[in-house]
Amino acid sequence: MTSAGLLGFPNVGKTTLFNALTGLEAFTAPHPYTTTQPKIGTAKVPDRVLDRLAALEKSRKVTHAGLDLVDLPAVRSGSLRGLGAGREPDLLLAVLRAHDSEAVPVGEHGTDPVGQADDLLVEVALSDFEMFERRNERLTKEAAADPHLRPVAEAVARAAERLGEGIPLRQLTWSDIETRAFRDMAPLSLLPCVWVANVAEDDGGNDKVVGQVREAVPTTDPVLAVSALIEEEVAGLEASERAEVYEGLGLGEGAPARVVRTVYEALGLVTFYTVNRRDARAWTVPAGTGAREAAGRIHSDMERGFIRAEVAPIQEVIRLGGWANARSDGAVRVEGRDYEVRDGDVMMVRFSV
Numbered sequence: 090m091t092s093a094g095l096l097g098f099p100n101v102g103k104t105t106l107f108n109a110l111t112g113l114e115a116f117t118a119p120h121p122y123t124t125t126q127p128k129i130g131t132a133k134v135p136d137r138v139l140d141r142l143a144a145l146e147k148s149r150k151v152t153h154a155g156l157d158l159v160d161l162p163a164v165r166s167g168s169l170r171g172l173g174a175g176r177e178p179d180l181l182l183a184v185l186r187a188h189d190s191e192a193v194p195v196g197e198h199g200t201d202p203v204g205q206a207d208d209l210l211v212e213v214a215l216s217d218f219e220m221f222e223r224r225n226e227r228l229t230k231e232a233a234a235d236p237h238l239r240p241v242a243e244a245v246a247r248a249a250e251r252l253g254e255g256i257p258l259r260q261l262t263w264s265d266i267e268t269r270a271f272r273d274m275a276p277l278s279l280l281p282c283v284w285v286a287n288v289a290e291d292d293g294g295n296d297k298v299v300g301q302v303r304e305a306v307p308t309t310d311p312v313l314a315v316s317a318l319i320e321e322e323v324a325g326l327e328a329s330e331r332a333e334v335y336e337g338l339g340l341g342e343g344a345p346a347r348v349v350r351t352v353y354e355a356l357g358l359v360t361f362y363t364v365n366r367r368d369a370r371a372w373t374v375p376a377g378t379g380a381r382e383a384a385g386r387i388h389s390d391m392e393r394g395f396i397r398a399e400v401a402p403i404q405e406v407i408r409l410g411g412w413a414n415a416r417s418d419g420a421v422r423v424e425g426r427d428y429e430v431r432d433g434d435v436m437m438v439r440f441s442v
Contacts, residue, residue, distance in 0.1 A: 090131070091373065092157035093283075093352055094178035096213075098205055099163040100196040101186035102287040102317040104128070107160040109320035110345050128160040135346040136371055138403050139362060142435070143369035145411040152370040154360055156349050158182070164209065169216035169277060177275040180352055181282040183209055187298050187314070188289035202286045202298060206305045211255060217276040218252035224274060225249045241270040252278065260307045281355040284312045285348065290319050311351050313344075320344040359432035362403055363387060364412060374430060381426035384438045394440035398424045403433045412437070 097103040107113070111130030134154040143151040159178055185202035189195065198205050225245050232242035244267040248258055257278035263271070271279060284306055286298045295314035302312045320343065323334050335343045353360070358373045361383060374383050380400075385392030401412075401421045409415045412435065421437075430436065 090155055090157045091180075091352070091356060091358065092159060092178040093180045093182045094159045094161050095182045095184060096161055096164060096209065097184035098186075098196055098198040098208070099165075100193055101163075101184050101198075101205070102193075103163065103184045104160055105321050106182075106184055106285065106287065106315065106317040106344075107158055109315075109317055109324050110156075110348060111158055112324045127162065130158050130160070132156045132158055132345055132349055134349045134360075134371065135342060136360075137342075138407065138433075139369060139371050141407050142362065142364055142403060145407065146364050146369060147366060148364060148369035149366065150368045152368060154349075154371040154373050156352060164212055169212055177277065177280065179280070180356055181213075181277065181280050182348070182352070183282055183284045184317075185209075185284060185286050185302065187286040190289075203301050203305045206284060206302055210257065210306070213278045214252050214255050214257060217258065217274075217278045218249060220274050220276070221245055221249035221252055240266065244270055248276075257282075257307055259309065282306070282310045283348070283351050283355055284310055286312065286314045287317045288314050290316050311355055313347060313351060315344045315348070317344075359430060361430050361432075361434040361436050363436060363438075376429075376432075378430050379426060380424055380428040380430060380436070380438075383430045383436065384440065387438065390442045391438045391440045394442040395426055396439045396441060397426075398428060399437040399439070400424050400428070400434050402431075403435050406435050 095103050095107055107128065107130060110132040113130045132155065134156065136153050139153060140151060183206070185205045186200050187202040189200055198208060225242070228238060228242040228245050232238040244263070248271065251261060252258065258271070258276055259279050259281065284302055286302055288295055288298060299312050299314050306312065319338070319340075323331050323343065326334065331343065335341060341347070353373065357376045359376050360371050360373050363370050363372065372383070372386050374386055380398040381392055381395040384395050384398065399416070399421050401415045405420050406412055406415045409418050409420060415421050
């Protein structure tokens with residue numbers, strides 16, 4: 090499953106956001122470094138169209154897509170250097186505090202989200218720089234004796250130089266060979282990053298905060314504004330009550346849906362669906378995934394024995410009153426193994442074993 094690591098300085102509301110997204114009740118306290126060990130939870134992806142499709146097909150079980158979240162200990166100088174290969178997430182979810190609160194003291198990084206973003210970028214770049222510098226020294230010597238290592242040595246040297254300037258690796262263009270060379274070092278600054286400004290409950294200046302943070306971070310990084318405290322309180326309600334609260338507060342579909350959707354977009358993921366009387370389910374795959382490979386996400390037998398896929402957009406299936414109606418109305422297409430699955434496809438796989 091896709092994973093995102095929550096990153097932030099002490100007392101920014103990182104664990105509160107973790108609770109809001111996962112529905113868990115991880116301990117929080119009004120003092121720094123409450124989180125001493127990573128906490129893991131799963132954010133279920135709210136998906137109203139899947140719920141509507143399941144109701145039409147009378148599916149006994151509904152399985153939403155999920156996102157694994159890792160609440161990392163608060164960042165302090167040098168703390169990121171322990172996050173080595175094998176533990177890194179697929180994406181960083183950087184939390185910035187953008188409000189005052191009588192209940193939670195302000196940490197040394199204050200409530201300026203732009204200043205926090207600058208400092209986090211430095212911490213991540215410094216963590217990677219030290220690792221690349223060490224590797225660069227070794228590779229320079231090895232490449233002098235083995236010409237085959239020179240392209241890798243040059244890539245590592247260039248990365249170290251840019252990191253020394255405070256430039257995240259994701260802002261630069263790297264070939265597949267260079268990216269593979271970096272893989273065992275697991276550089277954090279190469280990971281996609283979504284920035285979440287934790288705003289006050291009644292803050293009307295969210296657009297301004299988002300705009301300020303966008304100016305401070307790499308242009309490819311999405312920025313959201315969320316009131317983590319409100320979202321944590323709403324997370325404990327039943328689904329129908331949550332929807333009423335969101336509507337009453339003008340929060341639309343709520344932070345869980347917005348955050349997860351933004352993470353999926355940043356990672357280049359699309360969602361497709363399968364449905365029958367037993368189960369209606371959402372699946373995620375990288376954009377550009379072929380139908381046969383996507384079938385393998387459902388079951389390996391489907392990939393091995395793939396014959397064809399019957400496909401229709403979920404909104405069209407719902408509009409026509411279900412899969413059987415969509416098929417009889419001619420809305421279902423037959424696609425081969427190389428068809429690239431699109432976001433919102435409902436797919437029925439035909440296979441033999």
